[in-house]
Amino acid sequence: MGAVQKHGPWALVGALGAAALAIVATQRGESINALWVVVAAVCVYLIAYRYYSLYIADKVMRLDPKRETPAHRHNDGLDYVPTNKTVLFGHHFAAIAGAGPLVGPVLAAQMGYLPGMLWILSGVVLAGAVQDFMVLFISMRRDGRSLGELIRAELGVIPGVIALFGTFMIMVILLAVLAMIVVKALAESPWGTFTVAATIPIAILMGLYARYVRPGKIGEVSVIGFVLLMAAIIGGGQINEHPVWGPAFTFTGTQLTWMLIGYGFVAAILPVWLLLAPRDYLSTFLKIGTIIGLALGIVVVAPHMQMPAMTKFVDGTGPVWAGSLFPFLFITIACGAVSGFHALISSGTTPKLVDNEMDTRFIGYGGMLMESFVAIMALVAASVIDPGIYFTMNSPGALLGTTPETAAAAVTTKLGFPIAAETIAQTAKDVGEHSIISRVGGAPTLAVGMAHIISSAIGGKAMMAFWYHFAILFEALFILTAVDAGTRAGRFMLQDLLGLLSPRFKDTSAWAPSMAATALCVAAWGYFLYQGVTDPLGGIYTLWPLFGISNQMLAAVALTLATVVIFKMKRERYAFVTIIPTVWLCICTLTAGWQKIFSPDPKIGFLSHADRFSAAIAEGKVLAPAKSMDDMHKIVFNDRIDAVLAVFFVCLVVAIVVFGVMACLKAYRSDRWTALEADPKLAPAE
């Protein structure tokens, strides 16, 4: 085959992508069509997949189609089963796609769509997809062992324990942030609260049906569940109007927080078939369906981007989250560009199901590209709404006040995005909410964007409220699934960790240790959730960066592991593939971590913020947004806890990198292959 035939079509794809990127990047003054963003992204993905992932597969990993995978070696028809590549891709994608790629880009849109888009694209190609692909490969070559076990085996026992502990802390922050997004979306919203609450009886009904009536008929029970869900959305609209039920389903953020904490505890100890598994069906299928629907919607409607390509907030003065473009943009958009959590999934069930080594390229690298595309769509959804509305929804209440008039004045004059009070009131009415002011957390904004796009295709303005609550439900549903599944997983992790101190804790079937570990786990994320919800700055402002830092640090840990394995395989001349993203992530997370701890700007640094408030306490003054001396003490205490957590994350990543460098040096000095693959006899001769 001639070079022209082989590479010609790809050159065309590249040219199209470059043209689309040029249009997106150079358009100033007038809005561009969102399709250009989509075209640019898809072309970048295609080129990266065709060339870069092939390079990694051929040069770094040397995938071998004849080599036996764990699915064949340990085939038991259950956990280890050779699985069709497309089917496994679906499984893997469903496991990695969650709320992260939907929320991060929405928050990042405060700097305009261009910085976020460029980071999503470059991040996924060079870091995120590489990480997922490498970890999947490493785990597959080691019988599908988990990330913690891999780190223990390749780096040592101490790094293994550090990583296990770190993963638990990261999970706590993740669950708190996710739960906070739900609370923020449902607070003072009877329609949303009713719909989401209705998912609990619906799931239980489904669980009973799938257990006793027609066991295993997932399709059937999911259809029933879906119909009931749609009925719940419509019913929510009635509740919203109702003079008695409306107020009965109206809760403050604090009330919802306590409900969610109680719910999390109960849901994590109930049998899985009753609540967790059936809701897992609903959330998984709804998620995949909505993602496909959103993609079709963007293509059909071809909306215009109303957000500027870049706003003045790149300097770090934005109201949504604090901090300048570097390093905080790279922290804010974690999932979608690179997400450490995927390392847990890529070393979970997927490697045990791979039929042929060659499939991992499509599943690992391709799956992450798909996830990144979801992030691009979320960015589009946040950018097609009026920027005035965007900032009205995402700025802290302390800045906006509570009425459309005060909010319109603040957004127009203080932020510089003109918006009329009537537009704010009308938008709230369109989506069936009492207010859209300061609905932080990303989910409501995304829901407005999605409702804007989908209602342009189906139903028009009249259906906008339905689509808004559909979007809220879709996000809340899989966040709640993550909360109970995460609490369960966290409980097992905690029992494992406490088992190091007292072996009695290891017994996961015993009643007392299980309850204690579940309670501890719920208390841990519940604490941060409560702190975030009661935070006068809106919680997201404080907690999202902490979550971003922790997630990116896990990615740095996973990429360090990948680098060590490359050295042990004696492929160090190709190690730049993982070293470049590791170094970049370390630079971003360590700088961000350092600034979050020590920045003299109280908006960014936890300690300077605490100092400012404790100085005021010493003078007996109450600083806004605190309302009492109690609030003041709480703010200082929370700041210090957050600072300690940031210190912990920084130390964690530094420790792992040091251990990683030592392991690399040792492998480099060795004259032979030292990687611990399941069958080292198969190591290719140098």
Added chain:
Amino acid sequence: MTASAPTQSFRDRLKAFNKCVCDGARLMVGQGDYGTYVAHIQKTHPDQAPMTEREFFRNRENARFGVGNTSGFRCC
């Protein structure tokens, strides 16, 4: 499963596509293919009786959210 011989009719291909979608959807929630499991047991352990479809379903459900398994855990 999707091997498409030239003689394959449109109907067959639609059937294969359907199976792929259904298998994919089931595996997304942690349910592997029961037929594959039975075939595997019959081939490798002909002396053992395979689990019934109901037992298999429960086994997979417990495995998904079971001890030390993060597969049921949703990513961010």
